[in-house]
Amino acid sequence: MSALIERQSGNRHSIAIETTDAAHYAASRRRLTAAQKRWLGDSGFQAAPGTFALLSDTAGKLVRVLVGVEPQQPLAALAALPFGLPEASYHLADEGVLDNREQAALGWALGAYQFDRYRQPKRAPARLAVSAAELLALAPLVEATALVRDLVNTPTEDMGPEQLSDAIRRLGKTHKAKVRDWVGDELLKANFPTIHAVGRASHREPRLVELSWGRKEHPRLVVVGKGVCFDTGGLDLKSSDGMRWMKKDMGGAAHAIALAGLVMQASLPVRLTLLVPAVENAVAGNAMRPGEVITTRAGHTVEVDNTDAEGRLILCDALAYGAEQQPDLLLDFATLTGAARVALGPDLPALFANDDAAAAALLAAGRAVDDPLWQMPLWRPYRKMLDSYLADFANAGPSRHAGAITAALYLERFVPDGTPWLHLDTYAWNDADRPGRPRGGEAMGVRAMFAYLQQRYAG
Structure with a gap:
């Protein structure tokens, strides 16, 4: 939490930040000295x-910062300041136009993130002093976002299936949870055939990692995350452009791990199961071939129409296993389809749900915490697009129409009727630097889902 510090007594050691906008700028100017007003005029x-504008006292010491904001967008208000302001400690002045100071502080912290595993940062971020209560509320959300970003940003050589399992084991140790995994041919013995089929061609064995936490009398919550640590596309090989950033194809797993950490840290009254199928979709002599038929854990036979539609294959076994636990709620995160990005762009995760009330509550929670989602339909007539002439259905089809919907419809077949299910097709990535959203791995939907789970289980 280097981006946030506890507020010091009287703010004697930090610089005031006053937020303002065009409607309140005149009032902000009235609080300044004549010299400071002249400086604002000269600077435009x-x-x-x-x-923002830096304001000094008569001795030339920086004493105040005026920041122009959009009051209805508190998360973005301060997000550019950690690296825009000089290295120092700052605090939000009592004067200002932002009502949601906690959300503004969160934006500051998200903007202060740096991934420094492979190179030294050019500078440290400026720090924002907050109260002890604010720090207590913000720290878990900031740390969860940083965890997602760190996991996604790490190249596959250092974040393969085993390392992803290690991250879950560290989380389990922190929260006294049980962790086990099935590795390599153990997947076949335990009836996880599609996970094994996707990952068998890699020199790094595929696995399914399970974390269990909570009391038996609490409702069961199952969280599943797609953990394709690298996706070549398999024998249906991706182009070089399409393969370049496929280290991020385990972004769904990163989201699921971070959400599980938030649930446990908050001690939500649930019996949590986290499931992460972790594989590399590689090319070798034993690689899964187009046209193969796999009998899944749920007993459905699936024709492999495209080896690059591998994420839904590993998820279907994990979802089937999670559904066997008869959960109160089953949810998954996955960097599943480019079609979702074509439909909604990089910032909006696509939400699919078989429970309208749960979907509406999740969407409302996302709006409340400025972590938006967009619901797309489970349009069941499109199931015909996955028809197979020799198996129950295929994992993809000849048409590019409705790609995100058909992927969700594939997954839905592995969720029993009556089991509430939420599926997030997320990008998990920022293509360019923006305030509060540095280039690279990104958490999208984690805060929304956590807010929803708090409402559902903790009131």
Whole structure:
């Protein structure tokens, strides 16, 4: 939490940040000295969102920062400041136009993130002083986001199936949870054939990792995350452009791991199961071939139409296993389809749900915490797009129409009727640097889902 520090008594050692906008700028100016007003005039500062002005005292010491904001967007208000302001400690002044100071502080912390595993940062971020209560509320969300970003940003050589399992084991040790995994041919003995089929061609053995936590009398919550640590596309090989960033194809697993950590840290009254099928979709002599038929854990036979539609194959065994536990709620995160990005762009995860009430509550929770989702339909007539002439159905089809929907419909076949299910098809990535959203791995939907789970299970 280097981006946040507990507020010191009287703020004697930190610099005040006053948020303002065009409607309140005149009032902000009235609080300044004549010299500071002249400086604002000379600098052209007009309180436009995303701009700021540094104000000094008569000795030239920085004593105040005016920041132009959009009051209805508190998460973005301060997000550019950790690296825009000089290295120092700051605090939000009592004067200002932001009502949601906690959300603004979260935006600051998200903007202060740096991935420094392979190179030294050019500078440290400026720090924002907050109260002890604010720090207690913010720290888990900041740490969960950083965990997702760190896991996704790490190249596959250092974040293969075994390392993903290690991350879950560390989480389990922290929260006294039980962790086990099935590795390599153990997957076949335990009846996880599609996970094995996707990952068998890699020199790094496929696995399914399970974390269990909570009391037996509490409702069962099953969280599943797609853990394709690298995706070549298999024998249906991706182009070089399509393969370049496939280290991020375990982004769903990163989201699931972070959410599980939030659930346990908050001691939500649930009996949690985290399931992460972790594989590399590689090319070798024993690679899964187009046209093969696999009998899945659920007993459905699936024709492999495309080896690059591998994420749904590993998820279907994990979902089937999770459903066997008769959960109160089953949810999954996956970087599943490019079609979802074509439909909604990089910022909006696609939500699919078989329970309208749960979907509505999740969408509302996302809006409340500024972590938006967008619901897409489980349009069941499109199931025909996955028809197979020799198996129960295929994992993909000849048409590119409705790719995100058909992927979700494939997964839905492994969720029993009556089991509430939420599926997030997420990008898990920022293509470019933006305030609060540095280039690279990104958490999308974790805060929304956690807020929803808090409402569902803790009131």
